[in-house]
Each structure stands twice: as C-alpha cells, then as structure tokens.
Amino acid sequence: MADMNFLQKPFRPAGFWFHLFLIILISFCVYANSLGVPFQFDDIPNIVENVGLRGDGIFTRPWSYLGGVKAVNLQGVGGEAIKSRYLGYLSFALNYRIHGLDVSGYHIVNIAVHAANGVLVYLFVRLIYGTPVIRGQRATDDMGAAMTALFSGIIFAVHPVQTQAVTYIVQRFASLAVMFCLLSIVFYGAWRTRQEEGRGGDIKGMLFYWGSVIFSVCAMKTKEMVFTFPLLVCLYEYMFYRGAASKRLKWLVPILLTMLIIPLGLIDTAKPLGEIIGDTSQVTRVQSALSRADYLFTEFRVMATYLRLLFVPVGQNLDYDYPVHKSFLNAEVILSFLMLAGLMAFALYLWKASGEEGREGLRIVSFGILWYVIAHLVESGMIPIVDVIYEHRLYYPSVGFVIGFVSLVFYISSPPLRGGDEGAGEWGPFRKAVMVFMVLLVATLGIASHMRNRVWQSDLSLWQDVVSKSPNKVRGHDFLGTAYYRREIYDRALISFDSALKLNPDFYISYNNRGLLFARTGGLTNAVSDFESALKLNPAFVPAYYNRAFVYSQLGNNNMAIADYTNAISLRPDFADAYNNRGNVYLLSGQYDKAVSDYTAAIDLIRVTGGEFAEGHYNRGLSFYKAKRFDMAAPDFDKACGLGIADACMKSSEISIRRRP
Numbered sequence: 001m002a003d004m005n006f007l008q009k010p011f012r013p014a015g016f017w018f019h020l021f022l023i024i025l026i027s028f029c030v031y032a033n034s035l036g037v038p039f040q041f042d043d044i045p046n047i048v049e050n051v052g053l054r055g056d057g058i059f060t061r062p063w064s065y066l067g068g069v070k071a072v073n074l075q076g077v078g079g080e081a082i083k084s085r086y087l088g089y090l091s092f093a094l095n096y097r098i099h100g101l102d103v104s105g106y107h108i109v110n111i112a113v114h115a116a117n118g119v120l121v122y123l124f125v126r127l128i129y130g131t132p133v134i135r136g137q138r139a140t141d142d143m144g145a146a147m148t149a150l151f152s153g154i155i156f157a158v159h160p161v162q163t164q165a166v167t168y169i170v171q172r173f174a175s176l177a178v179m180f181c182l183l184s185i186v187f188y189g190a191w192r193t194r195q196e197e198g199r200g201g202d203i204k205g206m207l208f209y210w211g212s213v214i215f216s217v218c219a220m221k222t223k224e225m226v227f228t229f230p231l232l233v234c235l236y237e238y239m240f241y242r243g244a245a246s247k248r249l250k251w252l253v254p255i256l257l258t259m260l261i262i263p264l265g266l267i268d269t270a271k272p273l274g275e276i277i278g279d280t281s282q283v284t285r286v287q288s289a290l291s292r293a294d295y296l297f298t299e300f301r302v303m304a305t306y307l308r309l310l311f312v313p314v315g316q317n318l319d320y321d322y323p324v325h326k327s328f329l330n331a332e333v334i335l336s337f338l339m340l341a342g343l344m345a346f347a348l349y350l351w352k353a354s355g356e357e358g359r360e361g362l363r364i365v366s367f368g369i370l371w372y373v374i375a376h377l378v379e380s381g382m383i384p385i386v387d388v389i390y391e392h393r394l395y396y397p398s399v400g401f402v403i404g405f406v407s408l409v410f411y412i413s414s415p416p417l418r419g420g421d422e423g424a425g426e427w428g429p430f431r432k433a434v435m436v437f438m439v440l441l442v443a444t445l446g447i448a449s450h451m452r453n454r455v456w457q458s459d460l461s462l463w464q465d466v467v468s469k470s471p472n473k474v475r476g477h478d479f480l481g482t483a484y485y486r487r488e489i490y491d492r493a494l495i496s497f498d499s500a501l502k503l504n505p506d507f508y509i510s511y512n513n514r515g516l517l518f519a520r521t522g523g524l525t526n527a528v529s530d531f532e533s534a535l536k537l538n539p540a541f542v543p544a545y546y547n548r549a550f551v552y553s554q555l556g557n558n559n560m561a562i563a564d565y566t567n568a569i570s571l572r573p574d575f576a577d578a579y580n581n582r583g584n585v586y587l588l589s590g591q592y593d594k595a596v597s598d599y600t601a602a603i604d605l606i607r608v609t610g611g612e613f614a615e616g617h618y619n620r621g622l623s624f625y626k627a628k629r630f631d632m633a634a635p636d637f638d639k640a641c642g643l644g645i646a647d648a649c650m651k652s653s654e655i656s657i658r659r660r661p
Contacts, residue, residue, distance in 0.1 A: 023115065023122055030158050030446045030450055034166070034453045035103075037107065037453070038458065039101070039169060041168070043168070046089075047096070047101075048101060050092075052609070062086070085224075086221045086222075092172070113176055113179050117178055120183060121402065122150060124185060125149035126149045128364055130193060144414045147410055159310070165395040180216070180222060181215075181216070184229070187209070187215060188212040195251075220259075224262050227262050230258055232371055237251075290324065294324060298388050299388065300337045300340065301333060303376060304335075306380075306389075317469045319466045320390075321470035321472050322388050350362040350363070361414065364404070364411075365404045368401065372398075373397075375397035375400060380393070460480075460487065463480040472503060474503045477500035478510045485513070494517060508538045511530045512530065512543050515527040515547060515548075516547055524551050535548075546564070546581075576613065579599070580598065580616055583623070592624075592626060595620075599620035603617060614639075614640050614644060614645050615645070617643065621634075637649075
C-alpha cells in the first residue's frame with residue numbers, strides 16, 4: 001500500500017495521473033508570464049555577480065563546500081553562505097552552466113520545483129488519509145479525501161503569496177528546501193504504511209525510510225528556515241499512527257539528528273567548547289541589531305500580517321516598511337499574540353475533539369495549523385533577522401495552511417457529517433456548492449498570482465510598486481533610482497536618490513549611486529564628493545573606492561586613481577575589474593610592467609571561475625605592444641580576437657605583417 005497503487009486509491013489510475021497532470025498544468029499556466037522576469041534585487045549578488053558559481057569547484061569539490069565555515073574561500077557571495085545553502089547554490093551553478101544568464105532557464109526550474117511541491121502536497125494529503133487514525137473513518141468519505149488532496153495541491157500552487165518564492169529567482173532556496181521536506185515526509189509516510197503491513201524492513205521499505213532521511217539532510221543544506229522540519233515529521237507520526245512511543249521514537253532519531261546539520265554548519269567546531277557556545281549566540285542573531293525581545297514582539301504582528309495575506313492576499317509588497325515594536329504592552333502586539341494563542345488553542349482543541357468517533361477528520365485540520373506555527377519558528381521566532389517580514393517566508397508554513405483550510409472545508413461538507421451516506425459517490429447540494437466555491441477560489445487566486453507576476457516584469461515596475469506602498473522605506477527609493485539610471489532617465493533617478501538621502505542621510509549606498517549618476521552626466525566634482533561621503537560613512541565600502549578611482553582617472557589624477565583601486569583590491573582581493581582598471585591607469589602612464597602584472601591578475605581571477613577575460617587579454621597584449629614586446633603581445637591579441645574583440649584581430653594582423661621577412 002505504500003507504492004503508487006496505494007496513493008491511487010480510491011481512484012482509477014487514470015484519475016490519479018490526471019490529478020497530477022492538472023496540478024502541474026495549472027502551475028505552469030499561472031506562472032507562464034514570469035519566464036521573462038529579469039534578475040531582481042538579491043538575484044544580482046547571489047547569481048549574476050557571484051563568480052563562485054562559474055567555476056568547476058562547486059561540482060568537483062562538493063565536500064569542501066559542505067565542511068566547516070573555513071573549509072573554502074569562495075569568490076562572490078561569502079563561502080559561509082554557499083556552504084550553508086550548498087544545494088541551492090549548486091542548482092544555480094547548474095543553471096549558469098546550461099543557460100548562462102538567460103533568465104528563462106532559471107524561471108523554468110523555479111516553476112518546475114513549485115509544481116513539484118504542489119504534487120507533493122497532493123501526495124502527502126493522500127498519505128494522511130491512508131494513515132491508521134484516519135483511514136476508514138466515517139468522517140472522511142472517499143470523495144472528500146480525493147478533493148481535499150487535489151485542492152490542497154492546487155491552492156498551494158496558485159496562491160499569490162507564493163509568487164515571491166517562485167518568480168523571485170533567488171528564493172528558489174525556499175521552494176527547493178520545501179521540496180526536499182515534502183519528499184522526506186512523503187517517503188516517511190510511504191515507509192510507515194509499509195511498516196503497518198509488516199513490510200517496512202524489505203528493500204522498498206528501506207529505500208523509503210533512508211530516502212526520507214537523505215531528503216531531510218538535503219533540506220538542511222538548502223535553507224536554514226527548515227530547521228524545524230524533523231519536528232513536523234514527529235508530529236505526523238504521533239498524530240496519525242499508533243504504537244509504543246519509545247519504539248516510534250527510535251524510528252525518528254535519524255531524522256531528528258539532521259537538525260544538527262544547520263547549527264554545526266554555522267559554527268567552527270574546531271574551537272574550544274566555550275568559544276563554540278559564544279559563536280552559537282552570535283550566529284543565532286543573523287545580521288540584525290534588534291534585540292531578541294524586540295524582534296519577537298514585532299513578529300507577533302508580522303504573523304498576523306502573514307495570516308491576513310493567506311486569507312486576503314492584497315497589498316503584496318517586496319519590501320515592507322514594517323514598524324518595530326519594542327514593548328509587549330502595545331495594543332497591536334497584545335491582540336496579535338492573543339490571536340496566535342487562540343490559533344494554537346484551537347489546534348489543540350481540534351486534536352482532542354478528533355478523538356471522538358466520526359470526528360477524526362478534525363485531526364488533519366489541527367495538524368495543518370500546528371505545521372503552520374512550527375514552520376514559522378525559525379524566521380518569526382527568537383532569531384533576529386534584519387528584515388522582519390518577507391512574503392517568501394510564508395512558503396514553508398503555507399503547506400500547513402492549505403492542508404488545514406482545505407481539509408476543514410471538505411470535512412464540513414462531508415456526507416456523514418451532513419447526514420448523507422458514507423461512500424465516494426455522494427454529491428449532495430451542499431457538496432456541489434462547496435465544489436463551485438473551491439473552483440472559483442482557485443480561479444481567483446490564479447488570476448491574482450498572474451497579476452502579481454506582472455509587477456515583477458521589470459525592475460522599474462517592481463520598485464515603483466514598492467515605493468507606492470512603502471514611501472518611507474529608503475531602499476525602495478534607492479533601487480527605483482537605479483532602475484531609472486539604467487534607462488538613462490537621469491532626472492527621475494536624481495529625484496529618487498535625493499529622496500533616499502532625505503529619508504536617511506547616512507545611507508551610503510545612495511551616495512555611491514548618486515555619484516555614479518553625476519559621473520555619467522558630467523558632474524565629476526559632485527561625483528567625487530558623493531563617493532567621499534559614502535566612504536566617510538563606510539570606509540570599507542569597495543564600490544565607492546572603485547567608482548571614485550574611475551572618476552579620478554577621468555580627471556587625469558592617475559595617482560589618486562591608483563590609490564583608490566589599490567584600496568578596493570586590498571578590501572576585495574578577487575576584484576578582477578579593479579585589477580583591470582588599475583592596469584589601464586598604469587598603461588596610460590607608461591608603466592607597462594605594472595600594467596601587465598595587473599592584467600595577468602585579472603585574467604587569472606576570471607579563469608579560476610571557468611571564464612575567459614577577453615578585455616584583459618587585449619589590454620595585456622596592448623601593454624606588450626607599446627613596450628615593443630611583439631612576441632609577447634601576439635598570443636594575447638590572438639586570444640582576444642578569438643573571444644570577439646575586433647581591434648585585437650587588427651593588432652594581431654599587424655604583428656604578423658611585422659614578422660614577415
């Protein structure tokens with residue numbers, strides 16, 4: 001019963017496969033207009049500019065990336081980030097190897113993962129209805145079970161709150177981690193079904209069991225938010241199966257042990273115990289200056305917002321301007337806390353009530369609520385995170401929400417509860433009305449998701465949406481200014497950067513971006529002033545050194561340009577463009593040996609990532625050429641010519657002519 005034949009009951013095989021096909025089809029239809037959405041926001045540093053994804057190391061040396069925090073030193077995004085989310089970054093590296101920076105390939109993978117999750121939610125609900133506590137009870141007719149599974153999978157797939165975890169490419173971390181969690185719990189459920197039949201120890205049973213453990217490990221190496229997942233497996237076991245508690249706990253121990261992966265990956269286990277404890281305190285603060293108490297009080301309100309978004313998904317926003325609450329004695333905080341406490345009390349009441357004959361279906365509702373709460377504990381608990389709210393943080397908890405909501409709807413409409421006959425063929429007026437409601441709900445949610453994806457179609461439309469909803473959020477104005485800058489709408493870009501600095505005069509990023517704007521429009525003196533302001537606020541801000549160096553070179557101040565490029569390189573030794581540009585300054589000033597050294601460093605840095613630096617080869621060839629070292633210049637010009645630089649082809653031909661007798 002743990003194989004696909006069990007999951008198909010009480011359907012004909014064709015009906016089962018049709019349900020899976022329907023979930024996948026609807027998922028791709030809803031997200032069809034996201035295929036051209038460009039890289040946005042954190043996609044840029046994590047994917048576009050993350051040269052650590054472009055080499056072979058992430059494929060050929062996986063154990064280096066899975067070790068302690070000092071195991072490898074990656075370029076681009078910090079090594080710690082790639083090690084803790086190795087499988088997520090590995091998927092991006094595979095995308096890059098196949099698609100380069102063509103966004104459609106990344107979106108196809110994201111949609112496929114999301115569709116798979118819809119299917120897995122469907123399979124999981126089917127498994128729940130086959131557990132000993134639920135199976136064969138009068139409160140769960142076959143049609144109700146079938147429709148609960150189907151609409152749970154579909155609503156999970158079409159709900160607009162999921163768009164930020166699907167359309168926003170980098171949040172594949174969330175969807176992929178949840179996919180591994182769902183695979184793990186589906187495999188565990190399949191194994192437990194075989195175990196109930198006395199077949200849990202056969203080959204197929206062991207594949208299901210250890211597959212569950214392996215998928216839990218995979219989830220832990222994809223995103224830290226799923227730290228609580230093994231607790232959900234325990235909840236599933238103790239709510240839907242029977243047997244001696246100690247024996248069942250032994251089965252759960254391997255999955256529970258996977259919880260150690262995340263904390264051990266965040267600390268240096270080679271240190272003495274006292275330092276490890278100190279490290280643990282630091283890493284559980286993530287990157288926020290908020291106290292744990294302030295963060296928790298704020299998250300009570302955030303949890304209320306999350307619930308509102310699930311029931312009424314309007315006013316969605318990439319970057320909320322959310323107030324921080326520093327006291328529990330606040331009406332909004334208290335009301336939100338009481339709402340959450342009431343939700344927990346309701347879940348426990350349903351669990352208890354499900355012990356009565358004919359009310360077993362309420363246990364599924366209770367399980368869904370408890371999943372929702374437990375799944376929020378990492379990102380909405382006592383671990384302060386710099387951004388208190390993000391919609392993609394709902395992806396993991398929403399599994400419980402859709403299971404609880406849909407199972408409650410079909411429990412209420414089940415024939416036994418309403419006096420009908422038990423069985424799969426009961427279609428009374430109330431059940432038909434419920435079906436119409438669910439179909440209309442799916443259509444409404446699907447249209448809302450499609451419309452939300454339209455906001456993501458460009459960086460300009462996305463940040464215009466953010467600014468309209470969070471007018472006092474500095475980051476929105478800064479990114480909107482950058483979007484205008486890229487389109488050469490400089491007057492509006494200046495207004496946006498000025499607005500950001502008016503809201504926060506210490507926001508050094510906007511000084512840097514406004515400096516770039518001034519440099520582009522000819523205000524070089526103003527540009528230098530803005531870069532200096534950025535560096536006063538953050539002396540370690542590499543882009544400001546790099547950009548000021550370029551402006552100095554435009555002003556003819558080569559010594560200052562070299563000094564700034566040197567500062568940028570000292571702060572970021574893997575900055576190939578800084579080496580290349582410093583080489584340009586040396587080349588212009590006739591210091592050919594230093595220019596060659598810098599171009600060589602730039603070429604080597606790009607080569608480490610698996611790429612070729614055409615401009616670097618051309619510039620190094622030009623340095624050799626000007627130094628009259630034509631034999632050294634020729635190979636570089638040939639290389640640059642082969643990489644598409646026309647001027648290099650001309651220089652290569654010229655050298656060939658010089659060599660003729």
